[in-house]
Amino acid sequence: METRQSFSPGLEDIQFTAFTEGKIRWWFGMLDVDKDGLMSQGDFHLIADRFVKEYDLTGEKALEIRDWLTRGWEIVLDMDKDKETEQEMRCFIPLVIKMGEDLQVGKKISQDDFTQAFGQLIQHSPALAKSTLQKMVSAFFDIFDHDRDGFIMRDEMVVAMRCFGYDDPDMVEMAFASMDLDKDDRLSRKEYIDGWLNFILGQDKQHAFVATFAPHLTQL
Ligand SMILES: [Ca+2]
Numbered sequence: 001m002e003t004r005q006s007f008s009p010g011l012e013d014i015q016f017t018a019f020t021e022g023k024i025r026w027w028f029g030m031l032d033v034d035k036d037g038l039m040s041q042g043d044f045h046l047i048a049d050r051f052v053k054e055y056d057l058t059g060e061k062a063l064e065i066r067d068w069l070t071r072g073w074e075i076v077l078d079m080d081k082d083k084e085t086e087q088e089m090r091c092f093i094p095l096v097i098k099m100g101e102d103l104q105v106g107k108k109i110s111q112d113d114f115t116q117a118f119g120q121l122i123q124h125s126p127a128l129a130k131s132t133l134q135k136m137v138s139a140f141f142d143i144f145d146h147d148r149d150g151f152i153m154r155d156e157m158v159v160a161m162r163c164f165g166y167d168d169p170d171m172v173e174m175a176f177a178s179m180d181l182d183k184d185d186r187l188s189r190k191e192y193i194d195g196w197l198n199f200i201l202g203q204d205k206q207h208a209f210v211a212t213f214a215p216h217l218t219q220l
């Protein structure tokens with residue numbers, strides 16, 4: 001099964017199973033950095049603050065990351081799409097639209113809302129779920145790749161994971177190694193995106209991320 005992870009999951013594998021739901025709930029917990037059980041702008045501000053502190057950012061650089069983390073969901077959920085697409089989305093995936101709108105106006109999202117929105121997205125269109133997640137993960141790649149050389153190095157991964165509240169070096173190493181498929185000690189955008197897509201949307205219970213971050217899910 002080792003080589004399986006070098007590709008992102010096929011659309012036929014993308015289903016909203018209990019396993020998928022468990023992973024989405026885990027992922028929510030990762031984004032809820034202040035651990036108040038809700039996802040809000042406050043969490044993204046906190047992540048931004050931590051990055052600013054870790055990298056000692058000032059001026060424009062600091063503003064840039066704050067701006068991105070605050071507006072990230074708009075970009076990912078494609079809020080400026082055309083009218084027709086918007087109506088279609090409102091009709092088929094209203095929970096996703098509502099989540100985007102709630103975040104924009106500063107409302108907090110519960111774990112159930114987040115999970116149900118993603119579930120609806122997956123059930124409506126595995127392809128759209130995959131491309132949405134791809135955009136989201138790709139955007140986080142840009143934040144993790146602090147020096148913008150197109151690769152996440154081990155030290156960049158360590159800092160970024162710390163900003164998300166994961167400071168166990170073994171855990172970070174496990175995640176890094178499982179994504180670095182060509183073993184060149186850096187994560188390309190593709191390695192990083194495929195790693196996350198396989199983890200969140202794939203059905204492989206032996207995935208290294210599952211064992212590392214959410215071992216309880218192997219029992220599902
Ligand atoms: Ca929170």
Ligand SMILES: [Ca+2]
Pocket residue numbers: 145146147148149150151152153156
């Ligand atoms: Ca880099």
Ligand SMILES: [Ca+2]
Pocket residue numbers: 179180181182183184185186187188191
């Ligand atoms: Ca690599």
